Amino acid sequence: MSYAIVGFGKIGQALAQAFARKNLDVTVASRRPPEELAPQTRAIGPTVVAKSLEKALEADTIILAVPFGEHREIAKALPSWDGKTIIDTMNSFPIPPEELDGLPSSAFAAKSFPGASLVKGFNHLPAAALATDPVVDGGHRVVFLSSDDEDAIAPVADLAKQLGFAPVKLGKLNEGGWLVHARGRTWGPLIFQDLFKKQQ
Template sequence: MSYAIVGFGKIGQALAHAFARKNINVTVASRRSPEELAPQAREIGHTVVAKSLQDALQADTIILAIPFGEHREMAKALPSWNGKTIIDAMNSFPTPPEELDGLTSSAFVAKSFTGANLVKGFNHLGAAKLATDPIVEGGHRVVFLSSDGEDAFAPVVDLAKQLGFAPVKLGKLNEGGALVSARGQVWGPLIFQDLFKKQP
């Protein structure tokens, strides 16, 4: 399984730290050139490699850590998203809810990435928390996952566990996804909740 993080701002870098901590190879890309990203990527860890956007999009699992307003343009970067797993780590705030066609932000994003298995995840924690070791006092920091495709969960659950997190499935995007959604004046009750799951 190959992984890429698209977007190398605070969230993208925090996730890169999570991969580096576990020595898992990950490609990172953004609007900036690979040459610009490379020093920062190397500083995070030797398993974090800056590449072009087109190279990054060859990965099996792609984490979107870009500003929400850029996702439709990003979706045009590949002619087909079939077979790809997309992890939506974005939040739509401050996009007005009326621009989302009455959908949760991830359901709205899924419309652009036709054919992909889209999972909402890694978006409810701030970058500082996301970057720190998720194993604390014998427990694992929780990440919430939502998807409209039951088969989409498996690779993301596996990745979350590899990174040291405790994945918790919340169900479909319009149900569980709404619990971790930040939109307009309505913020899901699980946004910024820093929860741990103890080992049995």
């Protein structure tokens, strides 16, 4: 399984640090050329490599860490998204809900990536929390996952565990997914809930 982080702002960098902490390979890409990102990626760790967007999108699993309004541009970069898994870390706040056709932001974003399996995850925590070691006093920091594709959640949950987090499945996007969606000017009740779980 290969991984790429698209977007190298605070969230993208925090997730890159999580990969580096576990010596897991990940490609990163942003609007900036890879040579501009290289000093930052080298500082994070040797398993984090900057590449062009086109090269990054060759990964099996793509972590979308761009501002919500940019997801459509990313979607145009591939002629087909069949077989790809997208982990959506974006929040649509403060875009008005009426611009999302009444859908959770992830369900709205998924329409731009036909053929892909989209999993909402890693979006409810601020970058500073994501960047720190998720294992504290034997407890693992919780990340919430939701998707309309039940089969897609399992490998993302496995990745979360590899990174040291405790995945908690919330079901479909229009069910538990609402709990972690920031939309309009309202926050879901689980946004910013920094919870820890003892691993079984």
